[in-house]
Amino acid sequence: MTQTFDFIVVGAGMVGAAIANGLAARGHQIALIDQGTAPQFSAGDDPDIRVSALSAGSERYLRELGVWDDILAMAATPYRRLAVWEAPEHPVARLMPVPPPRTIFSARDLKTSHLGHIVENRVTQKALWDRANRQPTITLYSGAGIQSLSGNDSQITATLDDGHTVTGRLLIGADGAGSRVRQLSGIGVSRDQYQQQALVASVRYRGSPEDITWQAFHSSGPRAFLPLHSAGPAHQGESWASLVWYDDPSVLSDLKALSETAFIARVSEAFPEELPDLTAVVARASFPIARQHAHRYFHGRVVLVGDAAHTINPLAGQGVNLGFQDALCLQTLLDEARRQGRDPADPSLLARYEDARRPANRRMMLVMDAFYHLFSNRRTPLWAMRNLGLGLAQGLPFARNRVARYAMGIDERLPAPVETLLRRLPTPWKKAG
Ligand SMILES: Cc1cc2nc3c(=O)[nH]c(=O)nc-3n(C[C@H](O)[C@H](O)[C@H](O)COP(=O)(O)OP(=O)(O)OC[C@H]3O[C@@H](n4cnc5c(N)ncnc54)[C@H](O)[C@@H]3O)c2cc1C
CATH class of the missing domain: 3.50.50.60 (FAD/NAD(P)-binding domain)
Structure with missing residues (x-):
């Protein structure tokens, strides 16, 4: 019937x-x-x-649907700061007397309690x-x-x-x-399939739940930390996190094949010093990205x-x-x-x-592609441009906060100069239909 x-x-x-x-x-x-x-x-x-990472806009929608409190009652980790920077692996970066600039978006600057939740x-x-x-x-x-x-x-x-x-x-x-x-x-x-894939790992670390999510850009792809909730009484003093490592599929398949101890050692060496001490890795999976x-x-x-x-x-x-x-x-x-x-x-x-x-x-596809192509390139003019961009973003709170509001789903559009820049960027990332 x-x-x-x-x-x-x-x-x-x-x-x-x-x-x-x-x-x-x-x-x-x-x-x-x-x-x-x-x-x-x-x-x-x-x-x-x-x-x-659910934005404030998504939170508002899920609240309207009457499910946000149920999500909070199960598990949701607010993040109040979001940091991005370029790993100092470019030959010119190694000659610089100061580390590359970091851009930090913070809920306090936006006068809000959090930037989003990891769920x-x-x-x-x-x-x-x-x-x-x-x-x-x-x-x-x-x-x-x-x-x-x-x-x-x-x-x-x-x-x-x-x-x-x-x-x-x-x-x-x-x-x-x-x-x-x-x-x-x-x-x-x-x-369009990207060359990079994403390896995601669920890990436990020593310490309380963090309120920051960060991403360090390497020429082979970003490495990111997303905080999750406390690991509970079974693992006193420990918390969960999700790590994402973007790289060539062959590199990721080698990483997946490592023993837990060898994987922790490799990640601890390859991730920035901000990574807390890992105690366990309970799952690893890689995803093609397109x-x-x-x-x-x-x-x-x-x-x-x-x-x-x-x-x-x-x-x-x-x-x-x-x-x-x-x-x-x-x-x-x-x-x-x-x-x-x-x-x-x-x-x-x-x-x-x-x-x-x-x-x-x-628009969001173009922004992601611009990041992907800018940061996956070792050419010195591009290295200088992206570090100038990150430095400017950090130095100009108004622009930084406008970008954060866009990422949080509060504003529909990026600041006008950024939109103009995106429209003027050359191919290959203009193909998105
Ligand atoms: C590594 C990685 C990290 C990500 N991180 C984030 C993040 O931090 N924040 C973010 O916003 N997004 C993130 N995303 C993207 C996000 O996961 C997807 O955009 C989101 O899951 C899409 O939701 P959806 O409901 O449209 O589709 P899906 O989640 O794919 O759901 C599709 C549903 O359809 C069902 N289905 C499929 N085929 C059929 C069929 N023939 N008949 C009936 N049912 C069917 C499936 O069972 C499934 O339940 C990430 C993606 C990846 C790969």
Whole structure:
């Protein structure tokens, strides 16, 4: 038997589960479908290897959805400072009498209590799934993926791997970077694979939870520290953190093959002295990184959000923050359409969504690419330019704070001179569609 809904959301990752909750809270009937099963969390477990830096903008959205307190009750680590600098490995840097400049963004300068939170993906997802299960207008189908789509002028039908069929007026594809929805609806995608990959490690260290996240840029890629919560009574005086090491895939595969002791020794030697004393490594995984942009955000009765529409280099941890902004924007427009009695798949409505989100997502892609290319290059003029940039950023609190507000999701745009600079940057990083 086919069940009928207002909206079908395919993919109950962080973004899909968020928009499903947002729409359901306004009374829309939702089918929420995920091929995976319910995310699990139990205090005292080792952390999920996948963590995200959630911006103040994402916090505000998750609060509106009624899940922020549940996230805080499980585990979320606020960070009040964010530091970036270039590792002094360039030959010219070694001749300098002073270390390269560090740019430090601080909550105090912005007169706010924190810049963001580091949250395990399973925590955010679990809070959203639990909320979805409490919403009478959401029917959650888990453990079966989407197999095919069919439709007519007024509705779309999705058939799941287990034979279930569901019908709605609009299908929202939130099924991640390899989106089957995107593929089934014939929406093309531009993809550029970066040479670097990211190795993520869940580690324990001696000390209390830190309130700083930092990133040191090496020519082979950044090395980053993201603080997590206390390791609890089982490991008195210790805390968790997530480390990210971007590098050539062959380097990362050697690192993954090391014993725990050898890995700790190698990381302690390669990371900046700010890295606390590591005591354990409980998980390591590497991820290919690619910039992807769907050629269109909608087609017929299908619309894409989150990683299904775009992926960016994770070096500044903005992927899911952009996805939440897509979700909020689309949910607002769909709500407006219902109030006006309009078809939610009206192309002029969905075009407003794409017109609002594509430039914002593309802007963030360009910023990430500019960082990637500037810092992966050992040429001396570029070395001088980026250190001048970091020095200026530190010396000009107003500009620094404006960049921080953009990264935190408070401001939609970068300061005008930075936007102009990005527009003028030469290829290769202008290709993002
Ligand atoms: C190393 C690394 C670090 C990152 N760090 C950050 C960070 O600090 N901050 C940040 O904002 N972002 C970060 N990101 C990016 C972030 O993880 C993604 O942007 C985010 O997970 C995208 O969420 P999503 O819900 O759109 O997609 P996904 O998280 O990919 O969720 C997709 C969901 O769809 C389901 N699904 C897939 N196919 C089907 C199907 N055929 N049928 C039904 N269901 C399906 C999956 O089971 C999954 O639940 C990072 C990414 C990487 C690789």
